Amino acid sequence: MSEREIGIVTDSAADLPPALAHQWDITVIPCLITFGSETYRDEIELPRQAFYQRLRATKILPTTSAPSVGTFVEAYRELGRRTRTIISIHVASALTNIYNVARLAAESLPELDIHLVDSRQVSMCTGMLALTAARLANEGLSAADIIARLQELLPRLRLVAALDTLEYLHRGGRVSWVASMLSSLIDLKLVVELKDASLRLLDKVRGRRKSLLRMIQHVLESGPLEQVALLHADAAEDAAEVRRLFASYTPPSGIIETEAGATIGTHAGPGAVGFCILTR
Amino acid sequence: MSNNDIARDADNQPMAASGTAVAGGADWKTCDGQQLKAMVQAGLAWLNQHIPLINALNVFPVPDGDTGTNMYLTLEAAWQEIAGRPERSVAPITEALAHGALMGARGNSGVILSQIFRGMAQALHDAELLDTNLLARALQQASATAYKAVIRPVEGTILTVARRAAEASVLAAETAGNLREMMALVVEAARKAVEETPSLLPVLAEAGVVDAGGQGLYVILEGMLRYLRGESVEAVLEPEEEVILHHPEGPEEGYGYDVQFILTGENLDVDRIRADIDAMGVSTLVVGDSRTVKVHVHTPEPGTPLNYAARLGSLSKVIVENMQEQYEEFRGAGRAAVPPPTPVPFQSVAPQPPAPALVSDIGIVAVVPGEGLAKVFKSLGTSAIVPGGQTMNPSTEELLSAVESLAQKKVIILPNNKNVVLTAQQAKSLSDRDIRVVPSTNIPQGISALLAFNYQSDLDTNVELMTEALGNIQAAEVTRAVRSVKINGLQVEEGQYIGLLNGDLVSAGETLTDVVLDLLEKMGAEELEIITLYYGEGVSAEDARALADLIAERYPDQEIEVVEGDQPHYPYIISGE
Numbered sequence: 001m002s003e004r005e006i007g008i009v010t011d012s013a014a015d016l017p018p019a020l021a022h023q024w025d026i027t028v029i030p031c032l033i034t035f036g037s038e039t040y041r042d043e044i045e046l047p048r049q050a051f052y053q054r055l056r057a058t059k060i061l062p063t064t065s066a067p068s069v070g071t072f073v074e075a076y077r078e079l080g081r082r083t084r085t086i087i088s089i090h091v092a093s094a095l096t097n098i099y100n101v102a103r104l105a106a107e108s109l110p111e112l113d114i115h116l117v118d119s120r121q122v123s124m125c126t127g128m129l130a131l132t133a134a135r136l137a138n139e140g141l142s143a144a145d146i147i148a149r150l151q152e153l154l155p156r157l158r159l160v161a162a163l164d165t166l167e168y169l170h171r172g173g174r175v176s177w178v179a180s181m182l183s184s185l186i187d188l189k190l191v192v193e194l195k196d197a198s199l200r201l202l203d204k205v206r207g208r209r210k211s212l213l214r215m216i217q218h219v220l221e222s223g224p225l226e227q228v229a230l231l232h233a234d235a236a237e238d239a240a241e242v243r244r245l246f247a248s249y250t251p252p253s254g255i256i257e258t259e260a261g262a263t264i265g266t267h268a269g270p271g272a273v274g275f276c277i278l279t280r
Numbered sequence: 281m282s283n284n285d286i287a288r289d290a291d292n293q294p295m296a297a298s299g300t301a302v303a304g305g306a307d308w309k310t311c312d313g314q315q316l317k318a319m320v321q322a323g324l325a326w327l328n329q330h331i332p333l334i335n336a337l338n339v340f341p342v343p344d345g346d347t348g349t350n351m352y353l354t355l356e357a358a359w360q361e362i363a364g365r366p367e368r369s370v371a372p373i374t375e376a377l378a379h380g381a382l383m384g385a386r387g388n389s390g391v392i393l394s395q396i397f398r399g400m401a402q403a404l405h406d407a408e409l410l411d412t413n414l415l416a417r418a419l420q421q422a423s424a425t426a427y428k429a430v431i432r433p434v435e436g437t438i439l440t441v442a443r444r445a446a447e448a449s450v451l452a453a454e455t456a457g458n459l460r461e462m463m464a465l466v467v468e469a470a471r472k473a474v475e476e477t478p479s480l481l482p483v484l485a486e487a488g489v490v491d492a493g494g495q496g497l498y499v500i501l502e503g504m505l506r507y508l509r510g511e512s513v514e515a516v517l518e519p520e521e522e523v524i525l526h527h528p529e530g531p532e533e534g535y536g537y538d539v540q541f542i543l544t545g546e547n548l549d550v551d552r553i554r555a556d557i558d559a560m561g562v563s564t565l566v567v568g569d570s571r572t573v574k575v576h577v578h579t580p581e582p583g584t585p586l587n588y589a590a591r592l593g594s595l596s597k598v599i600v601e602n603m604q605e606q607y608e609e610f611r612g613a614g615r616a617a618v619p620p621p622t623p624v625p626f627q628s629v630a631p632q633p634p635a636p637a638l639v640s641d642i643g644i645v646a647v648v649p650g651e652g653l654a655k656v657f658k659s660l661g662t663s664a665i666v667p668g669g670q671t672m673n674p675s676t677e678e679l680l681s682a683v684e685s686l687a688q689k690k691v692i693i694l695p696n697n698k699n700v701v702l703t704a705q706q707a708k709s710l711s712d713r714d715i716r717v718v719p720s721t722n723i724p725q726g727i728s729a730l731l732a733f734n735y736q737s738d739l740d741t742n743v744e745l746m747t748e749a750l751g752n753i754q755a756a757e758v759t760r761a762v763r764s765v766k767i768n769g770l771q772v773e774e775g776q777y778i779g780l781l782n783g784d785l786v787s788a789g790e791t792l793t794d795v796v797l798d799l800l801e802k803m804g805a806e807e808l809e810i811i812t813l814y815y816g817e818g819v820s821a822e823d824a825r826a827l828a829d830l831i832a833e834r835y836p837d838q839e840i841e842v843v844e845g846d847q848p849h850y851p852y853i854i855s856g857e
Binding site for chain 1: 656659660734735736809810839841
């Protein structure tokens with residue numbers, strides 16, 4: 001474990017693989033998942049496999065919520081024992097109130113120097129920012145320099161995903177145009193993009209395989225790739241197929257493979273496969 | 281219009297006719313606008329007699345794309361535009377004729393016919409009287425304009441007939457002593473050109489037919505000649521197609537309203553409807569098929585035919601005009617100008633639960649047969665549906681009113697039928713909106729194009745994406761042969777099921793299942809990911825499900841989707857992708 005002077009925090013909606021979080025000494029604050037009257041802390045109390053089993057079985061869509069202010073305060077205080085300076089990087093404030101809760105917690109701790117970063121992204125796009133911040137901190141950069149670097153990266157982040165079903169995105173209620181797609185009388189698979197905190201429709205196609213191929217094509221058309229993460233929501237087989245198809249385009253930095261956590265999984269729905277990319 | 285009227289016109293316009301000519305052996309050296317009208321009317325009546333004959337000339341024995349009906353409805357629309365025009369001068373009459381044809385054009389032959397009139401109108405733009413030299417010039421301009429209407433002109437079609445008629449008219453103008461003699465030479469050249477169409481277009485030879493559009497043009501010219509010769513154009517070849525002609529002088533005593541509408545329904549009995557409507561008025565025109573019928577009647581009680589038809593199905597394009605008012609206006613009887621009849625805005629075939637629309641400044645108009653398919657297109661974001669395609673080819677005007685009904689200034693038209701593509705292009709040229717035609721020639725292509733539409737992209741990008749998508753799908757269509765024919769090395773018997781793959785007739789058989797399975801094999805279904813069955817006329821949901829199960833057995837790796845299409849004539853439309 002490094003003895004660096006800056007603490008790095010993110011949330012579980014960043015889908016950072018636990019091994020990487022541990023390796024880079026990144027504190028992950030768990031989001032909350034509620035099935036009916038039962039609330040769980042993402043991953044800690046509800047492992048991914050168990051979550052997807054319930055998600056596929058349940059008629060009632062779970063709801064996701066931000067961790068409490070208290071949870072953040074506790075985590076910041078815990079880190080504060082080692083270092084006064086903390087960079088806390090979170091999923092898009094336009095999509096969840098996690099960032100806002102973190103801000104409230106930070107304001108209640110004037111004794112600490114907490115820098116908040118709104119990634120305007122979700123999942124491993126946010127995760128990649130956290131990893132970059134940790135790496136730069138290890139190299140000895142100041143908080144101000146790290147944040148300046150992260151700001152440069154923000155516009156180069158893009159999430160491209162192939163959804164297996166529209167139902168979850170629709171029930172999640174965050175994307176208005178999905179309703180118009182649901183009325184389709186023929187089965188459609190959507191390829192979507194999240195960029196700058198807004199979800200856009202890239203393609204609507206017939207057939208799962210075609211949607212995966214279109215997703216790969218969109219990733220390749222994004223420009224030269226610096227970092228790539230491949231994630232899936234309980235769709236390991238399709239993800240493996242995508243990785244095989246994508247193998248020859250792997251950037252030197254490799255591909256981080258991860259499973260979408262409950263927060264992303266609840267909205268993307270089981271079966272989703274996606275890429276989080278940082279372009280050069 | 282009777283022969284006496286012509287004689288009277290001639291008297292009023294001494295230059296117009298030579299001597300004491302009456303129609304019926306008229307040897308006019310010139311004719312005026314009113315006389316030209318009478319010739320057009322005769323051409324219309326003569327064409328009407330030949331509708332079934334021309335319809336039967338389809339290359340593929342499929343029950344749609346009826347050239348005779350399309351040309352008739354186009355010329356009828358042109359006639360409606362000039363019927364009440366009082367001008368003596370030729371120019372305003374040909375101008376109105378061209379405009380009417382342009383708006384009423386249906387099907388490829390209708391569009392080309394409208395371009396023929398447009399060319400004539402251009403050549404006669406300042407003509408007071410029509411003489412043989414002017415007629416020759418008009419026919420040449422007509423031919424040139426018609427050729428320009430299509431991107432790749434094909435010989436052995438109506439274009440060849442128009443060109444031969446124009447060529448003959450040059451010599452005819454020098455040798456003929458009057459318009460009748462000249463027209464006789466022109467008509468003879470047109471007849472020969474029609475006869476030669478199979479030698480110019482192998483597909484016609486194989487099907488053993490002459491070109492339907494060429495035949496239509498020949499018949500129109502012949503009708504005009506018959507008028508000049510004083511021969512009847514009322515000879516009833518097909519009693520059920522009898523039409524009483526409209527009278528250009530004004531409304532018949534007591535028949536005050538001109539009522540037009542399109543009736544859509546199921547199992548419509550066209551003959552019965554024609555008889556019933558005819559009992560309600562005069563000048564009855566009832567054409568169509570079991571799903572779509574166009575009705576036109578002059579009646580003192582406009583409500584009667586409308587109420588009657590509303591019980592049989594749903595009405596669209598309802599137009600009611602007060603002929604008395606119009607007549608008086610035309611006579612310049614000191615009345616305030618009557619505004620032109622306002623067509624009822626075009627409606628989709630069925631009210632749809634409004635899908636929350638994607639915000640786009642681009643509207644999409646699609647020509648779609650059948651309520652089920654209309655719903656599919658609506659569900660995929662089509663802004664306005666023009667019913668038809670395989671039943672009745674929509675007119676330029678119908679496409680235009682669908683375009684005008686949209687809020688968007690940028691509009692993409694999906695014709696979904698090869699016989700609607702030209703009409704759509706004509707609509708584009710007549711609108712001040714930015715219209716683009718993505719030339720889909722069947723329903724699966726239309727759906728493929730719709731899916732490629734991206735509401736966040738601009739018009740050019742979308743047209744490019746959608747046009748590209750046309751090639752990414754295979755389309756098969758199954759129907760029954762309307763006549764026996766040998767084509768593509770395939771012997772087809774009337775009544776057999778036939779299968780078209782991407783527009784080509786490739787399969788024939790006794791059962792739907794046989795033809796569908798054969799089509800799938802020819803489509804290379806084992807390489808595909810999704811096979812979609814849109815079931816239509818004569819197929820129940822259970823039938824379609826059972827066939828899908830059978831297909832799933834044969835193609836276990838493919839996803840099979842069954843969708844209710846309700847399309848007429850075609851039990852199945854199948855897409856493979």
